[in-house]
Amino acid sequence: MKKTTYTISIYTENNVGLLNRVSQIFLKRHINIVSITSSESEIPDIFRFVIVVNVSKEQVAKLVKQIEKQIEVISVFYHTDKQTIFLETALYKVKSSSLFEEKQIQNIIKDSRANIVTVKPAFFVIEKTGWRSETEDLYEKLKPYGLLQFVRSGRISVTKKSMEISKILNNK
């Protein structure tokens, strides 16, 4: 069956333990979570998980129903990449000496529209926000200069269409 990247958005009551409950649903079915983030949502006291998976349409529909069934989950939506605006943020820690000795690195940063977050005597930190392909591209380019550390966040995303979560809440 054809696999697609889906972004699952889960609106929940703020609750300890819910993350465990939700991740169990994936674990049980051997479905790899590509990325997961959790934060407040646009509604006070309501949290939002954003989970990215690569599965078939049938699978994502089943997953969403299982998640929705959990008591503290208010609503779950899933979207394809086309239906959302999504980003990830990556941080790259590089030796300061490379910044001054290798001119090329400054061009790389400029060309990839990355930002220098901080410069210290021993190292500097570059930040790049964008699609996975872009942060990966920058990773490849910086690698020859010696990456001291690299980290990338999970995907955050908003949908193009409205999700009407407040409406759902008002009807409950």
Place this chain on the structure above:
Amino acid sequence: MKKISGAEAIIRCLISEDVDVLFGYPGGAIMPVYDELYKFQKELNHVLVRHEQGATHAAQGYARSSGKVGVAIATSGPGATNLVTGIADAQIDSTPMVCITGQVASYLLGSDAFQETDIIGISTPVTKWNYQITKASEISEVISKAFYIAKSGRPGPVLIDITKDAQFDMIEGFEYKKCINIRSYTPTPKFDKSVILDAVKLINKSKKPLIVWGQGVILGNAEPEFKDFVEKSGIPAAWTILGVSAISTNHELNVGMVGMHGNYGPNVLTNQCDLLIAIGMRFDDRVTGDLKSYAKQAKIIHFEIDPAEVDKNVKVELAVIGDVKQTLKEILPHVKKRKHVSWVNNFRELNKIEFDKVIDQEYNKQHGGLSMAEVIKSINENTDGNSILVTDVGQHQMVACRYMNFNKSKSNITSGGLGTMGFALPAALGAKIGDPEREVIAVIGDGGFQMTIQELGTIFQTSSAVKIVILNNEYLGMVRQWQQLFFDKRYASTEMTNPDFVTISKGYFIDSKRVSKRKDLNSSIKQMLSHDGPYLLEVCVEKEDNVFPMIPSGSSVSDIRLE
């Protein structure tokens, strides 16, 4: 204002929820609650089981015979982990149950304290909901939520873990409000009128419709609506093992059981019907066999309360989501009154083949060792079809559920989805306490009996008049059957050298008897049934009988074997 302890608050919450019995076992982390139970013993009966697993199964038996929420209580650590099997069983069989566990004091959490286990983490995948209370002030609200969640919508088990300090802490102004709504939870989705009409169209124009119903009919208290629907539509109806007893065994449109050891007619004709109407069932693999060849020719309508069950295993044409009591009532006036005479006859003809090949041989057996079926026949002949049958897991379970006559709903209590050996003895005790007026007959294998045999102690202590029938084949029979059929008779670790069950029973002061001859069977069953109080009858049956019909796992329902 008067202050009460968290432990007392727990008891007051339970009383407010009309709980009249708890099944449990004490220990350090739950002692404050037990101390209150001592004070409230007039209001709340506590049944001391012999192992916490027994508490959960007893609570399940209680829930399923009474229709109320079963309550089990245990201490932290091993007490809590011993509950897990029963919780998993209740989850997969949708049994309303609330489990209360003690936990180490909140300031010790996460320190690997004595008898600390993360029961919230452990129980998460097998509970409908769980929660850890660390403050006495949370007790009232959380317990009311627990009961609401356990019994509403598709029922299930809830576990509430309560730290010891929360039990000791004093609270002011205790008040209990029953939970009636949780904004993130829709227990009973509203049904859609247009879907009802779509279903009606499919039903009214179908030529060879088949109903397969499950426990949802019983859990939804929809037996009358279901019967009306079956009778008006004239559609033959088959049951899953948890659905049986929703309409009586002898009903002319009851065509038997579907699934692995179900009847020949409904299994074969699943693959010939043009419309399959699934009601309150979830297409378990033991029901469907190979999905690739399951009812492919048919359109399928699924009446179901849990949207996550729709299209989970079997893709359906139409889902009627909602409470079956409502949706069936709604559909009834639109359904044409029909009789499907020749179609229903197809079931009879196929079931007749099964009768000749299988049923007659074992149910009406005349020579050789006793069959399990004969024992059920004798029970049928000596009861009025109104007793509660509690079965364990294995060959005896299949035989008992296939042959038992039921006239009344909530009469079959068995571990369906999990297949938990050891379920029956404690569940029978719970069932008897849940509905003391009814005769409760537990049919148990020699293997499963020894998994929770210690609950004979509980039965004795509570003088619960359950009748226990051990069908002793000296084998883990169901596994041996598979070894015979699929592993060239290599009987690896399935033969059992058993103790003397009659003597063991006597040791628990429960009257008992062993029978091995056909001529003594009926009188022994009579003696058991007329005995006042609990009774154990061990029946020595043929050792290497097999249960047929059988759909070998991975095969299609229509490839069901009669031998």
